[in-house]
Amino acid sequence: MTLAFRSGFRLAASRITWSRLAVAAVLGSMAAFGWATAVRRASPLSAPDSLLSAGFAFGLPLVAYAIVGVVVERAGLSAATWPVARFGLSRRGVALGFGIAAWLASLVVVAPALALGLGAAYRGSPGFPSDCAVALGLAALGSGAYVGGFLLASTAMRRGRARSLVLVLDFVFGAGTSVLASPWPRAHLASLLGGGPVMQLTQRQSSCVLAVVAVGTLGWALARLRR
Amino acid sequence: MSSAGQAQAALSLLRLGGRDTLGPNAGALGRVNGLDWSLGPGLHAVVGAPADGTAALAGLLAGEYPPESGEVRLRGARPFDDATCRARIGALLPKTRLFGRTVSDVVSLARAANGGADPLSPLGLEALAARTVSSLSVGEARALELALALSHPEPWLLVFYEPWSLVAGVETAALREALLRRATDTPIALLVSAPSDVATLAETVHLLDAGRWAAADGGRGWCARAARNLVLVLDDRDGVAARGMAQALSDHVLDARAISWSRLDDDPMASVVTVAANDLEAAAIVLVRLCAERAVTVRSISTPLIERDTLLAMVRSPHAEVRG
Numbered sequence: 001m002t003l004a005f006r007s008g009f010r011l012a013a014s015r016i017t018w019s020r021l022a023v024a025a026v027l028g029s030m031a032a033f034g035w036a037t038a039v040r041r042a043s044p045l046s047a048p049d050s051l052l053s054a055g056f057a058f059g060l061p062l063v064a065y066a067i068v069g070v071v072v073e074r075a076g077l078s079a080a081t082w083p084v085a086r087f088g089l090s091r092r093g094v095a096l097g098f099g100i101a102a103w104l105a106s107l108v109v110v111a112p113a114l115a116l117g118l119g120a121a122y123r124g125s126p127g128f129p130s131d132c133a134v135a136l137g138l139a140a141l142g143s144g145a146y147v148g149g150f151l152l153a154s155t156a157m158r159r160g161r162a163r164s165l166v167l168v169l170d171f172v173f174g175a176g177t178s179v180l181a182s183p184w185p186r187a188h189l190a191s192l193l194g195g196g197p198v199m200q201l202t203q204r205q206s207s208c209v210l211a212v213v214a215v216g217t218l219g220w221a222l223a224r225l226r227r
Numbered sequence: 228m229s230s231a232g233q234a235q236a237a238l239s240l241l242r243l244g245g246r247d248t249l250g251p252n253a254g255a256l257g258r259v260n261g262l263d264w265s266l267g268p269g270l271h272a273v274v275g276a277p278a279d280g281t282a283a284l285a286g287l288l289a290g291e292y293p294p295e296s297g298e299v300r301l302r303g304a305r306p307f308d309d310a311t312c313r314a315r316i317g318a319l320l321p322k323t324r325l326f327g328r329t330v331s332d333v334v335s336l337a338r339a340a341n342g343g344a345d346p347l348s349p350l351g352l353e354a355l356a357a358r359t360v361s362s363l364s365v366g367e368a369r370a371l372e373l374a375l376a377l378s379h380p381e382p383w384l385l386v387f388y389e390p391w392s393l394v395a396g397v398e399t400a401a402l403r404e405a406l407l408r409r410a411t412d413t414p415i416a417l418l419v420s421a422p423s424d425v426a427t428l429a430e431t432v433h434l435l436d437a438g439r440w441a442a443a444d445g446g447r448g449w450c451a452r453a454a455r456n457l458v459l460v461l462d463d464r465d466g467v468a469a470r471g472m473a474q475a476l477s478d479h480v481l482d483a484r485a486i487s488w489s490r491l492d493d494d495p496m497a498s499v500v501t502v503a504a505n506d507l508e509a510a511a512i513v514l515v516r517l518c519a520e521r522a523v524t525v526r527s528i529s530t531p532l533i534e535r536d537t538l539l540a541m542v543r544s545p546h547a548e549v550r551g
Contacts, residue, residue: 087340088314
């Protein structure tokens with residue numbers, strides 16, 4: 001299992017590549033910086049909130065979606081593990097390596113963008129360090145939930161095309177706060193950023209839901225794979 | 228056509244159906260339907276085009292693709308479901324998917340997973356060791372996969388898809404020798420599109436056409452390496468007697484390498500049972516005893532050896548002619 005996990009992690013890393021990651025991080029940071037600067041000009045007080053809302057509603061899911069797509073080579077999760085699983089290593093161990101690698105890669109792209117964007121939004125105003133720390137924590141939680149969800153979706157439909165479906169459903173249903181919104185990370189992340197509570201859940205409970213979604217979907221994805 | 232079991236069969240296909248993902252948008256290039264096959268140690272060839280299902284069959288045997296129906300059983304385990312079973316399969320598949328930055332990385336991973344000796348030296352591929360995987364041509368990558376499969380220390384099954392095509396730097400003679408050496412204790416499935424690749428090498432040959440067995444040794448097919456096949460033609464209107472004989476033979480001919488049965492295409496009242504065994508005399512005695520016990524009328528028993536040219540003419544002729 002350890003060899004399978006390590007090999008899965010390295011296989012995922014070899015597919016993502018540092019250069020792609022660096023380009024994505026730079027482009028993401030530039031976009032966040034540009035957004036925050038533009039919003040700050042119009043409304044300095046709402047710039048941080050605006051940046052975080054946009055970042056967590058659109059940026060984070062799209063980054064996780066793209067990274068998981070690259071890790072599984074836009075195929076199904078089972079097929080993506082084949083280069084390593086062919087040697088008799090557990091597909092589940094390999095997929096776990098995929099999940100951790102994709103989660104870390106999402107953070108590598110999102111974290112600098114958030115930090116730079118928030119820096120531009122605050123521009124020396126107090127509150128930057130604490131907001132930045134909270135945002136990075138949310139990014140870690142949200143990335144985990146999205147990566148797990150997309151990996152689970154990669155086990156369904158031909159070539160894991162359910163990934164796109166999950167992205168759309170999260171966008172549509174995650175915009176609300178009703179029971180339909182409850183499984184979708186977007187709704188809970190919005191709640192944690194000060195939006196309406198999902199099904200009257202507290203922010204602490206929403207955090208727990210995100211953690212459960214992250215671990216649960218990843219576990220479910222692994223369980224759907226044959227050894 | 229159906230193929231019955233074999234004593235001590237290491238690999239069994241039971242009504243196997245499945246497809247590859249080599250077509251556009253990961254669609255199927257070829258698929259197989261309801262294949263029955265049992266084989267033990269030895270070289271067993273399947274002749275057919277990728278669109279006839281050879282590529283799908285290779286992936287199904289190696290555990291790359293899940294069966295859509297039926298199952299693959301390798302020593303009781305299913306390769307797709309069981310990592311331990313996959314660890315004992317060496318395979319050269321249609322699509323090379325090597326993981327690692329360098330060839331040494333690939334070799335290290337294979338050896339960490341399966342153990343085994345240096346795979347490159349026996350085939351004279353030492354020069355690849357220092358290369359990066361991305362620098363390998365398709366032929367070199369296939370040669371590396373071939374070497375990895377052949378160097379497996381204790382394989383339960385070796386699967387080679389077109390081992391003579393697009394494989395760079397491997398001598399044909401060295402490959403034949405290596406295959407024959409491994410075949411003494413390991414079932415080897417050779418999936419090829421040219422019958423000439425296996426005509427003098429394989430012990431049993433099956434022709435795959437549109438996902439089904441169209442011919443096999445002795446049926447409307449041919450005898451492969453050495454005349455170690457007994458072909459029995461029975462009076463049999465519906466194939467029941469032939470099927471029953473094939474099953475009984477699999478229990479009684481202990482050194483059988485393969486047993487198959489088929490309807491005789493040009494005579495609806497007859498069926499053919501073919502036995503490939505090391506001791507043909509012993510097999511013939513068992514066969515006669517079983518025929519007597521089962522009151523089966525035997526039209527002929529023979530050990531045919533069809534000439535290579537005849538075989539080529541058969542396989543190159545339109546499919547309708549091959550199938551009768």
